[in-house]
Amino acid sequence: xxxxxxxxxxxxxxxxxxxxxxxxxxxxxxxxxxxxxxxxxxxxxxxxxxxxxxxxxxxxxxxxxxxxxxxxxxxxxxxxxxxxxxxxxxxxxxxxxxxxxxxxxxxxxxxxxxxxxxxxxxxxxxxxxxxxxxxxxxxxxxxxxxxxxxxxxxxxxxxxxxxxxxxxxxxxxxxxxxxxxxxxxxxxxxxxxxxxxxxxxxxxxxxxxxxxxxxxxxxxxxxxxxxxxxxxxxxxxxx
Numbered sequence: 298x299x300x301x302x303x304x305x306x307x308x309x310x311x312x313x314x315x316x317x318x319x320x321x322x323x324x325x326x327x328x329x330x331x332x333x334x335x336x337x338x339x340x341x342x343x344x345x346x347x348x349x350x351x352x353x354x355x356x357x358x359x360x361x362x363x364x365x366x367x368x369x370x371x372x373x374x375x376x377x378x379x380x381x382x383x384x385x386x387x388x389x390x391x392x393x394x395x396x397x398x399x400x401x402x403x404x405x406x407x408x409x410x411x412x413x414x415x416x417x418x419x420x421x422x423x424x425x426x427x428x429x430x431x432x433x434x435x436x437x438x439x440x441x442x443x444x445x446x447x448x449x450x451x452x453x454x455x456x457x458x459x460x461x462x463x464x465x466x467x468x469x470x471x472x473x474x475x476x477x478x479x480x481x482x483x484x485x486x487x488x489x490x491x492x493x494x495x496x497x498x499x500x501x502x503x504x505x506x507x508x509x510x511x512x513x514x515x516x517x518x519x520x521x522x523x524x525x526x527x528x529x530x531x532x533x534x535x536x
Contacts, residue, residue, distance in 0.1 A: 301387065301395025305369070306402065315403050318361050322354075322407040329353055330414060339418060346426065347418055350411060351434040351504060355474060358404065358445050363466030365403055366449025367459045369396040370527070374457040379531075389531040393524055397450050404442040408435075429506030437503030440516040444496055445470045447523035454527040473519070 309315030329337040330349050336342070337349030370393075373379040382392060419426050445466075452465035477495030481488035492498045496519070499512040 298387065298391040298395045298398075301382075301392055302399050305396050305399030309365070309399065309403055314365065315406075318365055318403060319407040319410075322357055322361060323410055325357055326350055326353055326411065326414075339421075344422075347415060347431055347434070350414060351438060354408075354411075354438055355441055355500065358442050359470045359474065360467060361407075362400065362404060362442065362445040363449050363452075363463045363470065365400050366396075366446060366453050366466055367463040368453070369400065369450055370453040370531070371457050371459050371462040375459075383531075389528045390524075393450060393454075393527050393531070397446060397524060400446040400450065401443050404446060405439060408438060408442070427506065430504060431506075433506040433508060434504040436508065437500045437512075440503070440513070441474075441496060441500050444473070444516050444519045444523075447520040448473065451523040451527040451530070454530040 306315075329335055330339050330347075330353075332338075334341070337353060339346070339349065342349075370379070373382060383389065387395075415426075415431065448469045449462075449466040452469055453459075453462040455465065456462050473494075474496045477491045478497055481491040481495075484491060493515075496516075499515045502509060502512050
């Protein structure tokens with residue numbers, strides 16, 4: 298698994314992919330939070346809060362993470378190297394996990410520089426910032442990125458076309474982020490159940506600064522389900 302993980306990271310950072318994803322994530326956030334005229338602008342709002350970052354980031358990840366994961370399995374299948382990889386002493390699960398963790402590392406590397414924003418807001422507000430909500434939001438964002446990555450790896454295993462993999466991943470991430478909230482409006486008797494399946498409900502719960510084990514369990518279950526589904530899809534070629 299480590300060899301696959303290392304290979305994927307080298308692929309990301311030996312080309313422009315990894316750098317581009319991190320740069321786009323940081324530049325777009327910086328524009329909305331500090332430069333552009335919008336409701337997210339921290340200076341204009343006059344409040345020491347990073348709420349804008351935690352509203353924008355899930356939407357950016359919704360496109361950037363599928364852009365990373367779209368080639369993870371699909372490209373291997375298209376080039377025929379998937380058979381070569383699995384002829385090595387590694388299992389389908391190790392292959393999936395290696396690619397998944399490499400994607401998560403890139404996403405988390407994109408998040409780490411945003412702590413500069415936190416320090417800036419903390420100083421601008423003379424320490425008057427909701428620490429619990431901020432740290433809870435960061436934890437939620439890290440877990441949300443992990444969930445998106447799992448969905449992306451799964452959709453990449455479904456096809457050998459990177460564009461199709463990207464579209465499927467973006468649609469899948471959007472549906473799990475807000476789709477169940479929309480369904481809860483249409484199906485009122487099941488609204489609580491449907492909202493509990495969606496990512497947004499648990500992300501917002503963590504953003505309030507309350508670290509609930511049920512929210513952690515939800516994201517862990519989401520990751521496990523999609524990665525296991527990807528593994529089963531790879532194993533299906535033997536059937």
